[in-house]
Amino acid sequence: MKALCWYGAGDVRVENVPDPTILNPRDVIVEVTATAICGSDLHIYNGYIPTMRKGDILGHEFAGVVVEVGSKDMKLKRGDNVVVPFAIACGNCFFCERNMWSLCDNSNPNAAMAEAVYGYSSAGLFGYSHLFGGYAGGQAQYVRVPYGDVGPLKIPAGITDKQALFLSDIFPTGYMAAENCNIQPGDTVAVWGCGPVGQFAIRSAFLQGAERVIAIDHYTERLHMAEQGGAETINYEDADLLDLIKECTGGIGPDACIDAVGMEAHGASVPALYDYAKQKVRFESDRPNVLRQAIQACRKGGTVSIPGVYTGFIDKVPFGAAFSKGLTLKTGQTHVHRYMERLLQNIVDGAIDPSFVITHNLKLDDAASGYATFNEQKGECIKVVMTP
Amino acid sequence: MNSNGIQRGMGGARGVDIADIERLGLTAIGGMLTGYLLTRKAWGARALAMVGGSMLYRGICGHWPMHEFLHADQEPESARGIDGGIEMHAVVTIRSPLSDVYNRWCDMAAFPQFMKYLESVEVLSDGKSRWTAKAPLGTTLSWTAEITHAEPNQLIAWQSVHDAMVANAGEVRFEEAAGGRGTTVHVRMAYRAPFGSVGVLLAKLLGENPSHHLNEDMKRLKQLMETGEVPTVEGQPHGRQAIPPGEERPDLERRYGWHERDKVEEASWESFPASDPPAHW
Ligand SMILES: NC(=O)c1ccc[n+]([C@@H]2O[C@H](COP(=O)([O-])OP(=O)(O)OC[C@H]3O[C@@H](n4cnc5c(N)ncnc54)[C@H](O)[C@@H]3O)[C@@H](O)[C@H]2O)c1
Ligand SMILES: [Zn+2]
Ligand SMILES: [Zn+2]
Numbered sequence: 001m002k003a004l005c006w007y008g009a010g011d012v013r014v015e016n017v018p019d020p021t022i023l024n025p026r027d028v029i030v031e032v033t034a035t036a037i038c039g040s041d042l043h044i045y046n047g048y049i050p051t052m053r054k055g056d057i058l059g060h061e062f063a064g065v066v067v068e069v070g071s072k073d074m075k076l077k078r079g080d081n082v083v084v085p086f087a088i089a090c091g092n093c094f095f096c097e098r099n100m101w102s103l104c105d106n107s108n109p110n111a112a113m114a115e116a117v118y119g120y121s122s123a124g125l126f127g128y129s130h131l132f133g134g135y136a137g138g139q140a141q142y143v144r145v146p147y148g149d150v151g152p153l154k155i156p157a158g159i160t161d162k163q164a165l166f167l168s169d170i171f172p173t174g175y176m177a178a179e180n181c182n183i184q185p186g187d188t189v190a191v192w193g194c195g196p197v198g199q200f201a202i203r204s205a206f207l208q209g210a211e212r213v214i215a216i217d218h219y220t221e222r223l224h225m226a227e228q229g230g231a232e233t234i235n236y237e238d239a240d241l242l243d244l245i246k247e248c249t250g251g252i253g254p255d256a257c258i259d260a261v262g263m264e265a266h267g268a269s270v271p272a273l274y275d276y277a278k279q280k281v282r283f284e285s286d287r288p289n290v291l292r293q294a295i296q297a298c299r300k301g302g303t304v305s306i307p308g309v310y311t312g313f314i315d316k317v318p319f320g321a322a323f324s325k326g327l328t329l330k331t332g333q334t335h336v337h338r339y340m341e342r343l344l345q346n347i348v349d350g351a352i353d354p355s356f357v358i359t360h361n362l363k364l365d366d367a368a369s370g371y372a373t374f375n376e377q378k379g380e381c382i383k384v385v386m387t388p
Numbered sequence: 389m390n391s392n393g394i395q396r397g398m399g400g401a402r403g404v405d406i407a408d409i410e411r412l413g414l415t416a417i418g419g420m421l422t423g424y425l426l427t428r429k430a431w432g433a434r435a436l437a438m439v440g441g442s443m444l445y446r447g448i449c450g451h452w453p454m455h456e457f458l459h460a461d462q463e464p465e466s467a468r469g470i471d472g473g474i475e476m477h478a479v480v481t482i483r484s485p486l487s488d489v490y491n492r493w494c495d496m497a498a499f500p501q502f503m504k505y506l507e508s509v510e511v512l513s514d515g516k517s518r519w520t521a522k523a524p525l526g527t528t529l530s531w532t533a534e535i536t537h538a539e540p541n542q543l544i545a546w547q548s549v550h551d552a553m554v555a556n557a558g559e560v561r562f563e564e565a566a567g568g569r570g571t572t573v574h575v576r577m578a579y580r581a582p583f584g585s586v587g588v589l590l591a592k593l594l595g596e597n598p599s600h601h602l603n604e605d606m607k608r609l610k611q612l613m614e615t616g617e618v619p620t621v622e623g624q625p626h627g628r629q630a631i632p633p634g635e636e637r638p639d640l641e642r643r644y645g646w647h648e649r650d651k652v653e654e655a656s657w658e659s660f661p662a663s664d665p666p667a668h669w
Binding site (some may be wrong): 001003005007013015017018019020021023024025026054055056057070090092093094097105106107108109111112124133134135136140146147210350372 | 438483569570600603604607610611614615616617618619620621622623624626627628629631
């Protein structure tokens with residue numbers, strides 16, 4: 001089959017590789033019909049995710065058709081059309097049972113490695129380094145899906161693959177980012193980053209009852225898409241961001257701040273340049289520029305919700321500000337399984353059509369150029385979807 | 389900090405077998421050593437971190453679980469520099485009822501399902517069993533063990549028979565986890581290999597961090613009991629056939645030992661800051 005493989009920073013290629021096979025009783029094999037590139041994939045593409053191995057197959061957002069089912073009895077059968085959560089979860093452990101699917105205790109075969117780095121291991125993830133299990137990803141013609149009896153969600157007739165595709169990650173991610181803000185009627189939420197995750201966070205905040213959403217980025221096209229979702233926007237290059245946020249919230253500050261940017265934040269301030277320098281020479285693994293701003297901007301007693309990915313160590317986080325203002329910090333990989341059905345219902349009801357975010361439709365063969373475009377031309381390119 | 393000093397301190401006492409003051413000292417030094425080494429990418433220092441770990445463990449517990457087994461008749465060997473043997477311990481909480489977990493441990497023939505380097509366990513008569521472990525280069529190590537103590541749903545202890553090639557002892561304790569979270573299993577094991585080739589094989593088999601393998605085995609038991617399978621990525625597709633030979637990193641074997649599963653080529657490992665990765669990896 002064809003699959004998009006990683007060979008190093010900036011080096012991904014579509015190669016011919018063997019087809020996946022069933023390895024465990026609860027596995028299913030899915031023939032991919034639509035797969036997307038995520039902002040998280042760019043962290044790998046740019047070489048910031050440790051424990052990648054040359055030849056690893058990327059991709060964790062995919063939908064397709066079940067073509068093979070393992071030996072265990074399950075509801076899924078061949079021919080079912082499904083969308084698959086990016087977090088791999090067993091459905092049996094303490095964490096799955098408590099609805100914390102991305103923290104599954106059992107799905108990471110390399111748990112020992114993650115324990116050494118993080119203390120305890122979270123769930124395995126598709127196509128996201130050996131630290132998270134080394135699972136082959138879904139930017140391919142076929143993909144093996146473990147725990148097929150708990151993960152994949154059937155796509156009902158009348159909903160297209162491209163409408164359902166983002167239930168695998170970014171819609172639940174934006175939704176959980178908003179839910180983590182514990183939004184009360186009348187609340188103002190500030191969202192850093194108008195990439196796909198930011199876009200879904202904006203719309204989810206409104207679905208959850210926010211009165212105002214302030215969206216921050218520096219690409220006009222992305223800011224424009226945020227406005228279409230109902231947000232007021234700030235181009236952070238035009239203004240002293242923190243002053244402006246204070247000003248437009250009547251001197252109170254946003255009730256909640258969402259960091260939908262993560263470890264590769266852009267910036268030209270002194271701390272941001274310091275991060276660039278340190279990350280370049282690997283003294284710092286992540287650039288927490290946005291996290292700093294979100295903590296600083298948040299109103300007293302507010303919440304900072306962090307869907308943006310961080311992997312390692314960050315410097316000069318204003319923890320005193322977080323402490324003094326009594327902030328709540330919420331973070332983590334999305335518990336996708338928790339939200340899929342609920343959000344599918346929103347799509348069926350017509351409350352939202354997630355395909356609004358797609359700007360580029362490509363063939364899987366062109367995946368390498370898809371990565372380059374998504375990485376370098378963020379203005380016009382907001383979400384790339386590929387079909388094999 | 390040398391091991392002779394520690395052993396002298398143990399001088400024949402029973403129960404709590406090291407003096408309080410010494411225990412405090414061991415805990416502090418052990419903690420510092422472990423803490424320090426766990427924050428560094430000092431591959432060569434892993435052995436030291438283990439020394440630190442067992443000092444810390446012993447300092448806290450006061451009493452070395454395998455003490456008698458390891459040190460009772462050590463004189464001739466320690467004189468030759470083998471010094472006690474290899475200890476390991478692991479703890480895991482399994483979301484299954486106490487009796488299920490205990491019964492699983494009574495089914496010794498099924499141990500290879502979750503103990504990766506075990507080839508077979510053959511149950512013999514009168515509480516004895518024959519163990520065969522996979523060793524490097526297609527060789528095997530075997531020994532006979534007998535159950536020395538068993539209390540249903542609480543404890544199983546075993547020891548190798550008198551003239552076993554690989555002397556070993558161990559105990560597994562079972563208890564209900566707090567908050568109804570299942571069953572907590574504590575395993576402690578110790579091996580003492582003879583001098584010579586068997587000893588070398590055993591040391592290779594166990595690697596630089598023997599508890600690591602025991603931990604992995606316990607995790608597999610948990611996975612098997614909770615989900616009915618052990619997660620794996622062995623045998624899945626990848627694009628490594630497209631990599632020209634010679635581009636694989638040559639120092640892998642040295643860095644990760646000979647074990648298959650450890651062989652993650654961390655092509656982007658350098659993205660962690662120089663001082664960050666913990667000593668284990
Ligand atoms: N928690 C999860 O489970 C989860 C799931 C998916 C994605 N993510 C993470 O969410 C983040 C965003 O993902 P995406 O797909 O939207 O990525 P993306 O790269 O398309 O979007 C990031 C956006 O942030 C903007 N940005 C950069 N620096 C900024 C700054 N200083 N201030 C304001 N905006 C800034 C960029 O211009 C870009 O529009 C990534 O870190 C990704 O890894 C997390
Ligand atoms: Zn993603
Ligand atoms: Zn689980």
